[in-house]
Amino acid sequence: MKEKTHKKRIFSGIQPTNNLTLGNYLGALKNWSLLQHDYDSLFCIVDLHSLTAIKAQESLLENTLLTAATYLASGIDAKLSTLFVQSHVKEHTELSWILTTIASMGELSRMTQFKSKTGDSGENAKAGLFCYPVLMAADILAYQTNLVPVGDDQRQHIELTRDLALRFNTLKKKDVFTIPDGFYPKLGARVMDLQNPESKMSKSAENPKGSLFLVDTDKQIMKKVKSAVTDSGTEVTPHYEKISAGLKNLFSIEAALTNRALEEVHHQYVGIQYGKVKESCGEVIISCLAPLRTKVEEYLNDKGELINILNIGAKKAQSLAQHTLGEVKKSLNLLP
Numbered sequence: 354m355k356e357k358t359h360k361k362r363i364f365s366g367i368q369p370t371n372n373l374t375l376g377n378y379l380g381a382l383k384n385w386s387l388l389q390h391d392y393d394s395l396f397c398i399v400d401l402h403s404l405t406a407i408k409a410q411e412s413l414l415e416n417t418l419l420t421a422a423t424y425l426a427s428g429i430d431a432k433l434s435t436l437f438v439q440s441h442v443k444e445h446t447e448l449s450w451i452l453t454t455i456a457s458m459g460e461l462s463r464m465t466q467f468k469s470k471t472g473d474s475g476e477n478a479k480a481g482l483f484c485y486p487v488l489m490a491a492d493i494l495a496y497q498t499n500l501v502p503v504g505d506d507q508r509q510h511i512e513l514t515r516d517l518a519l520r521f522n523t524l525k526k527k528d529v530f531t532i533p534d535g536f537y538p539k540l541g542a543r544v545m546d547l548q549n550p551e552s553k554m555s556k557s558a559e560n561p562k563g564s565l566f567l568v569d570t571d572k573q574i575m576k577k578v579k580s581a582v583t584d585s586g587t588e589v590t591p592h593y594e595k596i597s598a599g600l601k602n603l604f605s606i607e608a609a610l611t612n613r614a615l616e617e618v619h620h621q622y623v624g625i626q627y628g629k630v631k632e633s634c635g636e637v638i639i640s641c642l643a644p645l646r647t648k649v650e651e652y653l654n655d656k657g658e659l660i661n662i663l664n665i666g667a668k669k670a671q672s673l674a675q676h677t678l679g680e681v682k683k684s685l686n687l688l689p
C-alpha cells in the first residue's frame with residue numbers, strides 16, 4: 354500500500370540498448386518532462402532489461418550514462434523527479450521472481466514483443482526475453498505506480514502488469530499493489546521506421562537508416578528524412594486516407610514535435626512535392642533535436658554529476674521499493 358503522498362505517482366523507463374531515438378523521445382521522454390510537474394515521478398534506466406539484447410552489453414556502461422544525460426536534456430529535472438538505474442535497486446529483481454510464480458506460460462508466450470524479438474529461434478529463445486514483461490511489471494508495481502507514460506508498443510505489457518497486480522491482490526485478499534494505468538501520448542505514440550513505415554522506429558533496428566537518433570547530426574537527420582520511404586506519387590493529395598504510411602509518419606512526427614494537429618500539418622502540405630515536404634519536415638526535426646543534442650553533450654561532460662544524480666535517485670527509489678517488498682513478503686508469509 355502506498356505511503357501518504359499528495360500527488361499520484363508515475364513510473365517509466367527506457368532500456369540503454371543504444372542511442373535513444375525520436376520514437377523514444379516522442380513516445381516517452383517528451384511526456385515525462387511535462388508530467389513531472391503534476392506527479393510524483395520516477396524515471397528509471399532499465400539496464401537489466403537491456404541484458405536481453407546480448408550485443409548491447411558491450412556498450413552498456415556508456416549507454417547508461419548517455420541515457421541519463423538524454424533524460425536530463427529532455428527536461429527531466431532531477432530536483433523534481435527521481436532518476437535512477439534499475440540494477441541499483443535490487444528489489445526490482447526480487448519482486449520479479451515473486452511475480453513469475455503467478456504469471457502463466459500462456460500469457461507470457463502471447464506477448465507480441467517476445468514473439469517479434471525471438472523470431473524463429475524456437476528452443477533457443479532466451480528465457481530472459483520470455484520473462485521480460487514480468488520484470489517490467491515488477492518495476493512498475495514496486496513503486497505503487499498510478500500511471501505509466503509509455504509509447505503504444507507497451508500496451509500489452511501494461512495490461513499484463515495490471516493482470517498480475519489484480520491476481521496477486523485477489524489471491525492475498527488485500528490491496529497489496531496499486532493497479533496502474535498506461536498513459537499514451539495522442540501524437541507520437543508510435544513513430545514508424547523511415548525505411549519501413551509498417552514497423553515502429555527502434556533503437557536496435559537492423560537498418561539504422563530508418564531510425565532518427567537523438568545524437569544524429571543535422572546532416573544525418575536531413576539525409577535520413579530525405580531518403581524516407583514514401584510512395585510512387587509526386588505531391589501530397591488532400592485525401593488523408595489515400596496518403597501512404599511513410600508520409601503519414603512524417604506528418605505525425607512534425608505534428609508531435611510542433612504540438613499541432615495532424616490535420617493542420619497535412620493541410621499545410623497539400624499540393625506540395627514530396628521532395629519539398631521532406632526538406633521542410635527535416636528542418637523542423639533538426640530545429641527540435643539540435644538543441645537537445647547540445648544539452649546531452651553538456652551533461653555528458655560532467656559524468657561525476659550524472660553519477661551523483663543517479664546515486665541520490667537510487668537511494669530514494671530503494672526506500673519506496675523496500676516498503677512495497679515488505680508488504681509483499683508479509684502477505685506471502687516469508688519469515689522477516
Ligand code: AQP
Binds near residue numbers: 375503555556
Ligand atoms: N517508435 C516508437 N514510437 C513511440 N514510442 C516508442 N517507444 C519506443 N519506440 C517507440 C517508447 O520508448 C520507451 C522505450 O522503451 P524501451 O527502451 O524499454 O524499449 P522499446 O519499446 O523496445 O524501445 P525500442 O526503441 O524499440 O528499443 P529496443 O530497440 O532496444 O527494443 C517506451 O515507452 C516505448 O513505448
